[in-house]
Amino acid sequence: MTAFVFNEVNFDNHEQVVFASEPKSGLRAIIAVHNTNLGPAMGGCRMWNYATEAEAVRDALRLSRGMTYKNAVAGLPIGGGKSVIIGNPKTDKTPALFEALGEALERLGGRYVTAEDIGTSPADMAYVAGKTKFVAGLGDRGDPSPFTALGCFVGAQAAVKHQLKRDSFDGLTVAVQGLGHVGYDYARRLHAAGAKLVVADIDQASLKRAQEEFGATVVDVNAIYDVEADIYAPCALGATLNTDTMKRLKVKIVAGAANNQLATPDIGDLCRQQGILYAPDFVINAGGIIKVCYEYMNTPEDGMDAHVRRIGDTLAEVFARADAEGVSTSVIADRLAEEKFKK
Incomplete structure (x- = not known):
């Protein structure tokens, strides 16, 4: 062992x-x-x-x-x-x-x-x-999921501005995979900003709710990869970006809340080769850990919203450096983290 x-x-x-x-x-x-x-x-x-x-x-x-990488890039x-x-x-x-x-x-x-x-x-x-003080996010100060969703939303805004040269989601189609606590709130924000939603989930109640509240189009969980959309938002399981799904995607941006979205590191390079802008998962989905850290450290929460919104600025830097250096966004995100935590 x-x-x-x-x-x-x-x-x-x-x-x-x-x-x-x-x-x-x-x-x-x-x-x-x-x-x-x-x-x-x-x-x-x-x-x-x-x-x-x-x-x-x-x-x-x-x-x-x-x-380590998520917390470092988030500036925690x-x-x-x-x-x-x-x-x-x-x-x-x-x-x-x-x-x-x-x-x-x-x-x-x-x-x-x-x-x-x-x-x-x-x-x-x-x-x-009951046995240690070294535990955070006990739930007495609110669910961190909305902050994860907010980070994803501002991250997607940065991606849209960089890739599509647009300042709004009006008329854009987003394929959202996973309507859990984070995915649903992210979808709500996208809908409010004018995006058209195509959604997939195994939970029928969540799908029905999304249809009724957002006018979302429902597709099978496996068919989400074939949807013609501007953004693919993986918000459920990890490793959904692999050699098979990359052949099927018809999007310009990947910006979602799921952890470990790349099945293997080289998928980041494949995104770049296919002209798909990938928002690295541990950068875009850090809103939740930011909230939990603020609570645990007893940091005044009046700056927490602004801290989460800086995820958009961080991603803008990642995208610009990736273009300048001719490498994938995932490589730049790793470097950004390592610059902060390696001594």
């Missing part, structure tokens, strides 16, 4: 990887701390029924590294980390499980701060908080 961890492509000089086990509660967790140069590592706790321990480790390392005084719990979030949750996680975090002394993520909730984090 040790050889696997150190040789894993996403290990990337992680500072610390902790295997937390507590037999009474059944806790089996991996806590990955990638980089703390800018401050304590922060990133959510995911609970997933991983097929193998190796798969769980790989996910923790990949997500932890991604948080925090590093990157992530935790994953091996288990079925529908059947294996108990208060004792999350209390045991809290005890494990407490032993780290603040090097890593957790929050909710896929498979966990503010209620679960409340049990964690």
